[in-house]
Amino acid sequence: MTHKTPHHDRPQEDLLAKAMARALDQGTDTLPSRVTARLAQMREQALSHQKQWQSALQLAGQSTHRAMGSLFGDSFGSATDWRRWAASAGILLVAGAFMFWQAQTQIEDLANEDSALLSEALPPNALIDKGFQTWLSTGTPAEKD
């Protein structure tokens, strides 16, 4: 390990203290094996309890929640998400109803036109006859006579 340079008024004391610290460092190399084995075991135990892992699991849970939310239109979200979802559904419903009403009106108009044509004494084919169109625009032969 590296020892930081201490800011002290007595450099002699610092040198002595650092020399003793170095000697103590050497002492840690000669610990009994039962102690070093126990220390390694403790370290493993501590690592298995690291707070980060719990946080990581929570993060994973949140990510899954978000993914489910995007799949199901934020239906897994908060109350605000629910309100947003309900508003969107309402708008879609109104738009759908308007389009349905428009289509129905169009169908009804066409049906009315068809029935009006069919109920006339004049046959429908007469309306596309050129002679009849000419006759309509110039007036009736009886008037000319």
Place this chain on the structure above:
Amino acid sequence: MATPRELDAFLADVERRAYKTAWFAVHNEENALDIVQDSMLKLAEHYGDRPADELPALFQRILQNTIRDFYRRSKVRNLWTTLFSALGGGEDEDDQEKIDRLRATDADQAERPEDALEQRRTLDDIEESLAKLPARQREAFLLRYWEGLDTAETAEAMGCSQGSVKTHCSRATQALAADLKAKGHQL
């Protein structure tokens, strides 16, 4: 946020010094290991999501607090033991063994070989002198010079002012030097 690898590397780097620091304070292998274990777990459980560069100061603060907690518990235990003894009450054998272990000052040192090298003898003398220091002086000395914390970090870990840290460090170094000289070491 410290990754598991960073936390592992930090603990691997600090664990032996942490053990010795605890041992200097409680003079007992089992108790020192328990203190280090508690400190490691507290760091991982409560501060495992902190950036890696914050871990050294946090760990030292936890370690020192755990040592202080151990002192407090020992004090309470000893008080009850003394009361029971005074009243003639018996304590079970396990408790007596634990207290004996607490009072054993150098049980680990007895396991060291008698024919140790000069370097080993010097180290033993330093460790012995360190163990004799007042707790706050030893704490300041180890944090400042062994753990390499700066004055501000040491003060933070010890919960005192930077001026107190400097005073503790100076007194600790002088006391260690005097003790080592008395043991025949040339400084």
